[in-house]
Amino acid sequence: MSTAALLALDRILVILVAVSWGFAGCHALVSRKAIPSALLVLAALLATACRVAVTAGLASAGWWFAGEKVTLALPLLLPPALAAAVVSLPRMLRGSFTPLTVVFPLAAAYAGVAGAAVSVGMGYPLAPYPSVVLVLAVLGASGATWSMLTRRGRRGRAWRVAGAVVAALAVAWTGLSMWNARPAAALRLSPSGSVGVSELRGPSGGPVRRFELTAKAATITLASGRRVEALTFNGASPGPALRVRQGETVEVRLRSELADRGVTLHWHGYHVPNGEDGVPGLTQDAVREGGSFVYRFRAGQPGSYWYHTHETPNLALQAGLFGTLTVDPAAPEGFDEPVALHTFGGALTVSVAGGPPADGTATRTVAAGTPVRLRVVNTDNGPRTLGVSGVPYRIAAVDGMAVDGRVLADERAQLAAGGRYDLAFTMPSRPVLMSAGAAGLLLTPGSGAAPPPAAGPLLDITRYGGGAQVPERFDRSYTWVLDRLVALRGGIPMLSHTVNGQVWPRVPPAVVRRGEWVRFTVVNRSGELHPMHPHGHHVLVLSRDGVRAAPVWMDSFDVAPGEVWEVALKADNPGVWLSHCHELSHAAEGMTLHLAYEGVRSPFTLDAHNHPE
Ligand code: C2O
Numbered sequence: 274m275s276t277a278a279l280l281a282l283d284r285i286l287v288i289l290v291a292v293s294w295g296f297a298g299c300h301a302l303v304s305r306k307a308i309p310s311a312l313l314v315l316a317a318l319l320a321t322a323c324r325v326a327v328t329a330g331l332a333s334a335g336w337w338f339a340g341e342k343v344t345l346a347l348p349l350l351l352p353p354a355l356a357a358a359v360v361s362l363p364r365m366l367r368g369s370f371t372p373l374t375v376v377f378p379l380a381a382a383y384a385g386v387a388g389a390a391v392s393v394g395m396g397y398p399l400a401p402y403p404s405v406v407l408v409l410a411v412l413g414a415s416g417a418t419w420s421m422l423t424r425r426g427r428r429g430r431a432w433r434v435a436g437a438v439v440a441a442l443a444v445a446w447t448g449l450s451m452w453n454a455r456p457a458a459a460l461r462l463s464p465s466g467s468v469g470v471s472e473l474r475g476p477s478g479g480p481v482r483r484f485e486l487t488a489k490a491a492t493i494t495l496a497s498g499r500r501v502e503a504l505t506f507n508g509a510s511p512g513p514a515l516r517v518r519q520g521e522t523v524e525v526r527l528r529s530e531l532a533d534r535g536v537t538l539h540w541h542g543y544h545v546p547n548g549e550d551g552v553p554g555l556t557q558d559a560v561r562e563g564g565s566f567v568y569r570f571r572a573g574q575p576g577s578y579w580y581h582t583h584e585t586p587n588l589a590l591q592a593g594l595f596g597t598l599t600v601d602p603a604a605p606e607g608f609d610e611p612v613a614l615h616t617f618g619g620a621l622t623v624s625v626a627g628g629p630p631a632d633g634t635a636t637r638t639v640a641a642g643t644p645v646r647l648r649v650v651n652t653d654n655g656p657r658t659l660g661v662s663g664v665p666y667r668i669a670a671v672d673g674m675a676v677d678g679r680v681l682a683d684e685r686a687q688l689a690a691g692g693r694y695d696l697a698f699t700m701p702s703r704p705v706l707m708s709a710g711a712a713g714l715l716l717t718p719g720s721g722a723a724p725p726p727a728a729g730p731l732l733d734i735t736r737y738g739g740g741a742q743v744p745e746r747f748d749r750s751y752t753w754v755l756d757r758l759v760a761l762r763g764g765i766p767m768l769s770h771t772v773n774g775q776v777w778p779r780v781p782p783a784v785v786r787r788g789e790w791v792r793f794t795v796v797n798r799s800g801e802l803h804p805m806h807p808h809g810h811h812v813l814v815l816s817r818d819g820v821r822a823a824p825v826w827m828d829s830f831d832v833a834p835g836e837v838w839e840v841a842l843k844a845d846n847p848g849v850w851l852s853h854c855h856e857l858s859h860a861a862e863g864m865t866l867h868l869a870y871e872g873v874r875s876p877f878t879l880d881a882h883n884h885p886e
Pocket residue numbers: 539541581583691806808851853855
């Protein structure tokens with residue numbers, strides 16, 4: 274069984290164990306009927322055994338998946354469950370319902386509820402203080418039950434006192450945590466260091482390519498004629514397709530005409546100097562109505578990239594504040610265009626070279642024999658499955674980085690949110706269809722019927738291409754455990770997307786020093802896909818689920834439920850860098866953290882105007 278399936282099963286079993294022991298205990302207490310009570314205990318034992326088996330399966334997939342179950346949840350559950358089997362069950366069958374018969378199923382029920390609390394609220398790694406409170410609560414509740422069943426007045430009072438102490442501890446801890454997690458008026462994430470983010474800016478010399486982007490609300494028209502209220506750059510979404518030659522200095526002046534929110538420009542995947550990264554509260558203040566900000570960076574890396582706002586991106590990027598950035602090493606040949614996939618008003622659209630979005634299939638005429646390169650960008654929150662039919666093709670670049678992979682025929686590839694694949698082929702004398710779910714781009718030499726969308730198997734992008742040098746040793750290692758837990762956001766307990774049990778901005782940063790090779794182990798314990806995106810760097814994918822990758826550089830990679838990815842980052846771009854899930858609703862619900870270089874300070878604050886998540 275896959276780890277994802279085990280995780281899903283475990284979530285069900287946690288509830289089932291608590292409920293079945295609760296039923297068994299209460300039934301024995303109230304009905305005192307031998308056979309039904311015994312059957313309920315047997316059912317609870319079965320659920321418990323399943324939970325143990327599933328935990329063993331998870332532990333064999335990695336300690337991250339089972340740590341808190343093995344160290345806390347099961348040690349609380351197994352003793353009363355075993356006692357219920359050995360002590361309570363024979364008595365029930367004999368029809369003897371003494372306190373000893375009833376107390377163990379009830380204690381197992383308390384432990385089951387505690388196990389559910391561990392699963393929902395604590396996850397991996399365990400925090401010591403709430404663990405102790407939980408253990409005390411289970412022991413206290415079991416003891417109180419025993420004293421009630423045996424009706425011992427004086428000891429009953431002692432138990433009440435103990436219960437009150439545990440409850441007070443729990444309340445104190447909850448109150449303290451809520452106080453600590455309350456929204457700060459202004460929070461500075463990297464307050465000290467000898468180099469300021471504002472000093473880490475782009476160059477001033479060299480040949481300069483200038484662009485102006487003005488953020489404003491506008492109504493855009495899709496190819497079908499449908500009109501959509503959007504947030505745009507220069508009145509269009511996607512915004513202008515920026516295209517420069519490698520080595521040029523890019524200068525983009527951002528202005529805002531947005532009344533209700535700030536805006537920034539983040540250069541997704543581009544290794545810009547940190548002060549140009551466009552993260553409000555970390556590298557700049559969001560640009561407000563009437564304001565402006567000038568971004569400058571040298572276009573050193575060739576390839577397919579994109580830009581988008583990073584102020585409340587889950588709303589503003591999805592509403593249209595994005596565009597493509599293409600850096601050419603030489604004059605482009607043939608039909609070589611950025612293709613942006615974006616959902617507007619619920620419809621998946623395709624925009625070629627910054628043109629108006631087509632909902633459905635866009636069509637272009639391309640002469641047979643023309644070299645074609647489609648620089649597909651996924652600007653949505655979820656993955657897209659890309660396919661090319663009508664011609665064999667190659668993925669010539671992943672996230673802007675050239676790869677040298679085999680020729681694909683009818684195979685498809687999943688493109689992560691934020692990611693880019695360059696699809697390359699030579700135009701045949703019949704039409705070719707690039708398909709992406711409900712949308713597509715049909716290239717036709719002028720005649721012939723469109724081929725059906727590709728339907729072949731899914732390619733494993735981590736095993737495609739290869740040739741990159743893998744570092745032999747690492748200076749540091751970090752583990753990011755992605756999970757779905759109740760966590761305090763702004764002081765209020767909410768179902769959240771967590772990293773190492775915490776939510777932004779309380780996830781501890783990964784601290785690195787310039788020049789280091791850093792290894793990240795990214796573990797997905799949740800039931801959802803997480804397209805992880807570190808800013809300012811690509812990471813070299815080393816393995817997925819223990820299977821060695823044909824190393825590939827990526828800046829947006831899909832970590833599926835139950836998966837473990839090992840990636841390496843070369844710390845060669847000093848700064849304070851955001852790192853987050855590019856399913857931006859997850860990022861907004863906590864799955865955001867940062868990478869901090871030693872010695873770099875940011876003067877900016879997370880406050881009422883800066884919301885990078
Ligand atoms: Cu497209 Cu913070 O990223």
